[in-house]
């Protein structure tokens with residue numbers, strides 16, 4: 001039976017490289033003695049033989065691979081996506097055609113991107129711990145509001161600084177400089193490389209372990225000094241040091257957390273700004289609710305969250321409307337497995353395309369599920385550990401911005417509104433380039449509320 005590979009299921013890039021490298025070496029030796037066509041035939045033949053032997057060993061029953069688009073020898077469907085900038089579109093199309101992907105979610109993949117034992121991280125980010133960060137989050141969000149007021153046209157930078165400075169404090173206990181922080185810029189460069197390297201087609205290493213190769217000067221390496229002089233504020237890193245975790249583990253956890261947190265949270269906030277520009281009536285209703293709860297005389301606080309139903313609905317809708325990680329985070333099978341009669345080879349990379357599947361909110365009996373739209377934080381035991389922190393940060397930023405500003409389209413030099421074309425960046429985390437402008441809302445006293 002002809003075996004075709006599912007679009008969602010790709011061989012590990014590393015596995016392919018090893019295979020190609022081995023054959024390439026054989027090829028180059030043979031090229032000294034034979035003509036090119038002979039070498040080519042031998043090359044392809046050797047691959048087929050190796051695959052046949054391996055397939056029979058791992059899959060003695062000869063089960064088929066899940067259905068998928070036609071694939072090329074060696075590279076599989078590496079180049080199959082015609083939307084390399086928006087892979088989730090192609091994968092959604094393939095999903096409808098070939099696989100009901102949501103069912104694959106039930107798998108228990110044992111993916112170990114990072115040595116994830118440390119309980120410190122889970123303790124530091126669990127719902128109870130969130131109370132201890134509220135003061136920090138409020139101070140960071142108020143700083144952001146002041147920054148927006150001073151330099152309103154650098155909106156994206158302000159959103160990013162807000163998320164980065166909160167995370168730096170929580171993870172490293174490090175107070176970032178208000179602008180151009182050296183460590184933040186180094187960490188951002190590393191994060192950018194990481195988020196662009198998830199897809200098997202990407203040129204860079206496609207898994208998290210790259211963080212263990214980060215040079216000493218990257219965040220994660222400075223913690224020894226902090227510890228030595230005993231002045232480190234409480235943070236995930238300092239707690240791990242106190243528990244005598246291994247240095248490599250601390251680095252991996254800290255670096256991963258920073259990378260996982262900053263881009264995602266600021267992307268969600270960009271989507272919020274975009275939504276406020278595109279749906280001004282929603283903005284007005286949310287602002288009216290905020291003013292009703294605060295009386296327009298103070299900044300909103302976490303204690304107001306339960307009273308702001310419309311804002312809560314807006315928050316949930318924004319996160320669903322613009323899936324920050326439309327393909328989730330790829331997981332890799334550590335063993336060969338069989339699912340619904342299909343053979344899933346070891347080292348297969350599996351994507352969960354969560355980009356647009358309304359069906360996930362409908363139960364088998366046709367009624368709506370009580371899913372609150374949280375799939376953007378992943379699934380199963382590797383679900384986003386920073387979910388509660390992210391929710392609190394994104395919510396407080398949204399409510400604070402709306403309490404103080406009206407969000408509008410930016411103006412060009414002739415005073416005309418600049419139209420918005422939502423654009424998504426490729427990679428594992430997508431973000432929108434919102435062309436936004438803010439001005440103090442008439443209903444509030446602007447930054448006077450922060451005094």
Ligand code: HEM
Pocket residue numbers: 113116125167256257258260261262264265268324325328329376377378379380381382383384385386387389390394
């Ligand atoms: C809107 C913001 C965020 C979104 C949409 C988001 C989304 C995700 C997703 C989809 C995953 C993969 C889950 C899976 O493998 O199934 C993930 C993992 C992770 N996230 Fe987040 N995240 C956000 C914010 C944060 C924050 C603020 C932190 C840290 C404070 C964080 C830390 C992590 C970590 C450490 C992992 C890896 C967990 C593991 O592999 O076990 N994330 N996130």
